[in-house]
Amino acid sequence: MNDEPHVHTSTAGPLTPADFTAFMRSYQDMVYSTAARLTGNQAQAEDISQEVFLKAYERFDMLSVSPTAGGWLKTVATNLSLNHLQRYRNRWRFFSEFARDDGGEREDGPVEFPSLENFQDGIDQSEKRAWVERALAELPEHQRVPLVLFHFEEMSYEEIAKRLRISLAKLKTDVLRGRAALARELMKSAAPHEPFNA
Amino acid sequence: MTDEHFDDPREKALHAVLRGQPVLRAPASLEQRVRAEIARRAERPWWQRSFGEWPVMVRGAFLALSGCAACICIAGTLAVLNGPGAEMAAAFLREAGAWRLLVQSVVESGAQMLARVSPGWWWLAGGIVAASAAGLLGIGATAYRLLWRGR
Numbered sequence: 001m002n003d004e005p006h007v008h009t010s011t012a013g014p015l016t017p018a019d020f021t022a023f024m025r026s027y028q029d030m031v032y033s034t035a036a037r038l039t040g041n042q043a044q045a046e047d048i049s050q051e052v053f054l055k056a057y058e059r060f061d062m063l064s065v066s067p068t069a070g071g072w073l074k075t076v077a078t079n080l081s082l083n084h085l086q087r088y089r090n091r092w093r094f095f096s097e098f099a100r101d102d103g104g105e106r107e108d109g110p111v112e113f114p115s116l117e118n119f120q121d122g123i124d125q126s127e128k129r130a131w132v133e134r135a136l137a138e139l140p141e142h143q144r145v146p147l148v149l150f151h152f153e154e155m156s157y158e159e160i161a162k163r164l165r166i167s168l169a170k171l172k173t174d175v176l177r178g179r180a181a182l183a184r185e186l187m188k189s190a191a192p193h194e195p196f197n198a
Numbered sequence: 199m200t201d202e203h204f205d206d207p208r209e210k211a212l213h214a215v216l217r218g219q220p221v222l223r224a225p226a227s228l229e230q231r232v233r234a235e236i237a238r239r240a241e242r243p244w245w246q247r248s249f250g251e252w253p254v255m256v257r258g259a260f261l262a263l264s265g266c267a268a269c270i271c272i273a274g275t276l277a278v279l280n281g282p283g284a285e286m287a288a289a290f291l292r293e294a295g296a297w298r299l300l301v302q303s304v305v306e307s308g309a310q311m312l313a314r315v316s317p318g319w320w321w322l323a324g325g326i327v328a329a330s331a332a333g334l335l336g337i338g339a340t341a342y343r344l345l346w347r348g349r
Contacts, residue, residue, distance in 0.1 A: 017233075024229055032224035046228055053232045054239075132219055151216040179212050186215070 020060055024053055027070060031077045037148045038081035040137040048084060052077045078153060082163065085141060135185035143178030146171055 031052050036045035055076055056063055063069040136144060145164065149155045155163070161171040204210035244252050252260070278287055 020236075021229065021233070024232060028224040028228055029221040032228065033222040036222050042225070046225055046231070049224060049228055050231050050235065053228075054235060057232075057236055129219055132215060133222065136216075147216075151213055152219075179209055183208065183212055186212075 019064060020057060023056070023060070023064060023069075027073050028053070030070065031073050034074055034077040034153070035081045037133075037136060037152060038078065038145055039085065040139070040141070040144055044084060045081075048077065048080045051080055074153070078149075082145070085145065131186060135182055138185065139178055139181055143174050143181060146175045147178045147182065150175060 028049065032045055032049045035048040035052075036042060039045050039048065052073060056069075056073060063072060066072065136147070139147065146160050149160045149163070150157070157168060157171055157175075161168045164171065166174075204213060239247075244256065249257065249260075277283060
């Protein structure tokens with residue numbers, strides 16, 4: 001992933017709307033990916049991406065010349081996504097816990113973690129990528145979010161636990177079960193099947 | 199992040215699969231939405247924007263007026279309490295004392311009335327409240343499952 005694409009802005013004179021459009025086009029996929037993978041919801045990801053770029057617009061004078069604009073955008077997208085999930089979780093926590101969806105696996109049960117050695121074989125690359133995204137989006141939030149933060153955002157376990165305000169032990173359990181659930185989903189795709197249309 | 203994080207080769211393989219994922223393509227509507235929202239915000243009159251975006255003159259005038267209003271309030275209060283309005287303030291406090299006695303008598307009367315209610319009625323009222331709360335909870339949980347979780 002290239003988080004720091006080159007942004008073409010007009011070199012002389014004040015910044016123009018075209019400059020911001022170019023800026024947005026350079027980063028919108030990265031921002032949207034971050035939000036979509038964290039929330040697991042395309043509509044929410046688009047709302048969050050819009051909010052990220054509106055914040056960027058307010059600071060465009062600074063961001064247009066900053067070499068770390070991509071990092072700033074990614075941080076804001078991550079924070080807004082986590083805040084959104086936190087708000088949602090607080091609102092619905094009570095009801096959600098009536099029927100917690102853990103991908104059909106008991107929290108205290110053994111973890112079945114299949115090998116991915118066959119996953120690469122016999123599947124079209126774009127189809128494989130679509131399967132991965134879909135499997136990731138279908139994980140329960142408490143497994144998906146740590147996985148995304150660890151594997152895509154490259155945060156450490158300690159950082160993730162602190163950010164999500166959960167214990168390190170709980171985080172490691174969620175990550176382990178999330179990986180196992182994801183591997184199971186992916187291996188289903190390795191079995192003979194109808195082509196998946198994202 | 200290095201491979202030493204993954205003692206299990208299956209975890210390492212999964213990490214490789216995830217890291218190999220390309221960025222997702224943002225919907226075409228995103229750019230249009232952002233531009234439209236920027237235009238909408240730009241068209242708002244200054245008084246509907248945040249204080250930081252108000253014209254400098256207006257911000258200065260607002261701060262000056264706020265300071266004047268605060269000074270008038272403080273000076274007025276001091277004048278009432280220490281100046282010729284002291285008698286008026288004392289009368290007001292006496293009036294307030296009368297109101298306090300009235301409220302106290304109403305509360306005491308209410309407490310006496312409630313004390314006469316038999317325990318059976320209290321149990322019935324408590325049951326109705328509990329049933330209502332449980333009903334609302336059920337409606338909320340059903341609405342969540344039907345309307346929200348399916349989205």
